[in-house]
Amino acid sequence: MFKKILIANRGEIACRVIKTARRLGIPTVAVYSDADRNALHVTMADEAVHIGPAPSAQSYIVIDRILDAIRKTGADAVHPGYGFLSENAAFAEALEKEGVAFIGPPVGAIRAMGDKITSKKLAAEAGVNTVPGHMGLIEDADEAVTIASRIGYPVMIKASAGGGGKGMRIAWNDAEAREGFQSSRNEAKSSFGDDRIFIEKFVTQPRHIEIQVLGDKHGNTLYLGERECSIQRRNQKVIEEAPSPFLDVATRKAMGEQAVALARAVGYHSAGTVEFIVDGNRNFYFLEMNTRLQVEHPVTELITGIDLVEQMIRVAAGEKLAFGQDEVKLDGWAIESRLYAEDPYRNFLPSIGRLTRYRPPAEGKAADGTVVRNDTGVYEGGEISMYYDPMVAKLCAWAPGEGAEARLAAVDAMARALDGFEVEGVGHNLPFLAAVMQQPRFREGRLTTAYIAEEFPDGFNGVEPDGEAARVLAAVAASVNQVMQARAVQISGTIGNHRRVLGKDWVVRFGETELALTLETGVEGASVRFADGTVLPVAGSFVPGSTHASFTIAGETVGMKVDLVGPAIRLRWRGMDVKAHVRSGRVAALARLMPKKQPPDTSKMLLCPMPGVITSVSVKAGDTVEAGQALAVVEAMKMENILRAEKRAVVRRVAVEPGASLAVDELIMEFE
Structure with a gap:
């Protein structure tokens, strides 16, 4: 077993890895940027090394800085968590040259599956169902429009090296394909240092269901059931559950076997996830393989009783899996709610600031047999930074039993846990998560990736008491x-x-x-x-x-x-x-006789909807703009947000320039 593990990550996932390593008796090393000097993962680890400025491009994804930290501390293994360098083949190769174990899959699997274009070709060769699309790289917006028209709208524009919803856009016409290509390319370059883009058919009324796979270095590969991840906003998951309320035994087996076939085809070991899109008739198509631990892995752990981080560590150390496919049993139902520092009342725009109050519900087993688990990387008094993903915590609830009854018990346990969660100081999505738990459609399990858009077409405005x-x-x-x-x-x-x-x-x-x-x-x-x-x-x-x-x-x-x-x-x-x-x-x-206070008139102003940086301004004073026209772009939490005109108007003045850092509701421009 390893003598010391360095976690090349931050926040919640770094804390999660530290917990398992501590249980196994393995010392840990945290790395941190300027912004994370006082972060929870730094205090939890046995050692901590500073690796640079706040922007991840200058710290967490700089391979040489991680290698320096390894040399300083003598760590003999690295767990990459998810995001950052977790699916970076060059990083895995660099560790191999240093003689340090990478707690993840082999370099060849990372390279093959980390590129979405290559992965789809390999999946097809392995007999895995794939979505129709253009697997070659796309050079410019004109070519994107041509390809999208040939495939047939709607299409999904994706970053080849993407993940976490970044570098993804849905286009329903030529104009959206042109604009989506450029935005996806910009986000991909900013987040992954790789601006390659491809296009595939967007399946309407889809469910997002993924299979957890696990393999060792001795040829043993198996699957640990599925996770339903259909409730998403901006292509990023918000609520996940295991198992899926939609799959039957036959479909689960078929998806699991195809996922294992793909893993074996690339010589995969460690934990990984094969993602599928599933239509209303249970036809399923390969989306991508994530060669890392998934954000939503806790729900799989709760229904299988298997600690995936522990298995990753043991596999990396050369151990064989201690169980086979027949021994994997799905027990109960688990749901995960991602608590984000984002304002659901403002279309889920990111929020930053200090957590003046952070009191999660009690973890553990309740009298009715349900279990609450909270994976987090923050604490009361800590800050949510503009430099990283706005996740605050992952709240999970598990209930015993099976079928619809167990699922409803888990939903109710989640509702109670959300009611008991206190967060103040930043905007957050607790009200939205709590509202979803009460919706008949969710409680019945009638889910698609368009759930939020369909159930909240005008945005989330809270729940009116009945x-x-x-x-x-x-x-x-x-x-x-x-x-x-x-x-x-x-x-x-x-x-x-x-x-x-x-x-x-x-x-x-x-x-x-x-x-x-x-x-x-x-x-x-x-x-x-x-x-x-x-x-x-x-x-x-x-x-x-x-x-x-x-x-x-x-x-x-x-x-x-x-x-x-x-x-x-x-x-x-x-x-x-x-x-x-x-x-x-x-x-x-x-x-009842008192007059009501009227809100200020901001109809002739464009205000910044979130804390962020103005990356571009598309108009100038005196310009006439049309409804829907792009006015400016704000970048926050590594995501580009295009601000558009709501109606035809003349620009009176532009109050900012590209590069300006703005707070919420700060003036960008005025109209006549």
């Missing part, structure tokens, strides 16, 4: 108000011989919803009666100053985020975010 949810929120607001009122009475004491008496009748208002209720308190909690006769027993753990509390409402326990915002009580639960005002009847009547 009748039952509105009553729950009103009951909680009244209960919290009662605690605060009781505290006020204790502080104020008595006036003369009179002690202030708490009211029972209240009107709770949030948004356009207004509910009158009567709250009666008792030894075991409170009872809330609504005007329509509905009664909800309420017992809660809220105390003044707490930001999260559990409430038992009509026998069901729910976790809710609670904040006091001036006279209002802010409640966040299951994707709902309301500011509830609890008033007496008289005050509520007067409040």
